[in-house]
Amino acid sequence: MLGWSALAVGLLIWLGWPMDAHAMRIKEVAAVQGVRSNQLTGFGLVVGLDGTGDQTAQMPYTSQGMTNYLQQLGMTLPADAKMQMKNVAAVLVTAQLPAFARPGQMIDVTVSSMGNAKSLRGGTLITTPLKGADGEIYALAQGNLLVGGAGASGGGSKVQINHLSAGRIPAGAQVERSVPTPFALGDSIELGLNSADFQTARRVAQAINDRMGAGVASAVDGRVVRLRAPANPDERVNFLAEIEEIPLEATVPVAKVVINTRTGSIVMNQAVTLGPCAVAHGNLSVSISSTPVVSQPNPLSQGQTVTAEKTDIKITQDTGALIKMDAAPQLADLVRMLNGLGATPQDLLAILQAIKAAGAMNAELEVI
Template identity: 40%
Template sequence: MAMALLPACVAAAAVSDTVRIKDIGRFGGWRDNMLVGYGVATGLAGTGDSARSRSTRQSIANVLSQFDVVIPPDQVQSRNVAVVMITATLPPFARNGDRLDVTVTSMGDARSLLGGVLLMTPLKGPDGRIYALAQGALSVGGYKYDVNGNVVQKNHPTVGVVPGGASVEVAVGTDLMQGGQLEFVLTDPDYTTANRIAASVNATLSGGLAVASDAATVKITVPEEYRQNMVSFITRVESLNVQPDRRARVVVNERTGTVVAGGDVTISRVTVSHGDLRVSVVTDYLVSQPLLVRGTGAGVRTEVVPQTRVGVTESGGEAVQLGVGSTVADLVQALNRIKVSPRDMIAILQGIKAAGALRAELIIQ
């Protein structure tokens, strides 16, 4: 019975490794666009830019001049205003009236944007055109209060967001088809995966429509009957299943002591010897206090005498031996049995990689 169930388990594992084509890449021309703007946030409770910020004074004067209020910049003394930069992402196929979330960051010396309101600000693209207008109340997930040198702060109060605070004014069109072809771009370029995508498309849509031009791009010819119905064709292509090829990688985070590796990352025959050397230095401070009696001379005083002890403890080294075909998971289990710390485990993996026994790319973050 166990032998009969084994092929079914292997087949189930193979099916589980397949993913949709749309989950491992995108079509050429499908991209986000960055928007940026310069504006003014008002309504701050005395936590805005100080009078030293000339750009803030000039910006306030410019805003007031639009309402026929003319004030010289050097006469502006408000601390309820801060100059800010606004950023947003314009998605593909954006239409007039769509709402975008915007991020607002302080440019001057404002202490906090809490309670502020962003005045209407145009958001421009790299070509200098205005694509959206942003305005609204700021949502700041923190605060900062400073009174008489005492500071109480939570999170980062000089950055805020305006959910749905920008309105798209210029629609963005996206032309996916160029010369009768679609280009599918892989997020993680790989020749094997690109070839499997082309094979999957050709097996489902007969006619040899797809060809992998390089490790990152698969060119797909759109049949004549689908050129007036691109949505249906793209839906069929991106819903196809393919098994992506994975590169052997081990990711190490030295700050947190985390090691992440695929279960199939193998290690050549290797022996690891791990020892532990501990050096402790302890200093005790002894105080010599003279007797307080009459006639004590002027040179007699209290003396602090340090007493330092150095101790060295070296535990016996323990060895771990792995045979041919062992994986990183086997190594981690063996090291856990001899109670190796995560940071020592990272050092061991680096040593195994330097010895040429780790058959994977070691990525240290």
């Protein structure tokens, strides 16, 4: 049977195997700077719930929000009016305004309960302004929620599938204001690499100059490549569309081993190599057993029966032989030798850190 160590480390081959050198395009490693999405958020109310809304006594902002909404509709409630709104829930509505979005376009929104509502299933979001970081309204959201969960309760028992306090409205917001972008301004465009790497920046600039002509692209630093772009908007779009499809030879990434100490996951890329070293690994187990013991007094002694426990502690340590690990210039060799140790993923975390500390691994360890 395949052990956890073989399964976890064997997965590294699939995750770290190098891609085809000609399968990468510039659009996979870089994006136009300034062309990005913007986060929108707003406070709203979901109505039409089947008694699963907020409890008004604990959530005063729900009744306040409904009062403000009714006032906008021309309805004024008495000051001493007490509203029971089990069918209403206060929510936060979030969305992403994509680049080049124009008024009238529809975007998806996410609705999340901010109170103690039991479920948003079957609810309807009433008109909610969505604002950006500058406080301006960029979209209006409204619509029926789609909640993927389900639940039922009764007699003190409760059954729930998935999450009921959040939902989504596809095409639930209409864009009201566009965000200007520097795409059509100036005589140059900057490409921002997804990760800072001088070798990648140089290869991107060289590939663009080979296709579009010398002097079109220049690497500013390890993150930015500047392009001389046409002034005409239509020509500029065609210019960038052609650049994004230029094939780029894959670069060898920085050797890195990513370790997740919470789950025991280990991921390493194809640049990780190992020098000659020796590793001794042994398992230590502690077993504790408890046996109840009853102590009874002698007859006519007027004593009391006492219950106690007898605890036995046993420590077992398996022998660990010193295993020689030869130099591994390829990822497959490194994975095969780590599997040969017979260690669990949690043990491999400590082994890899020790190998790195001994100077036998030329990789950066990142713990997440």
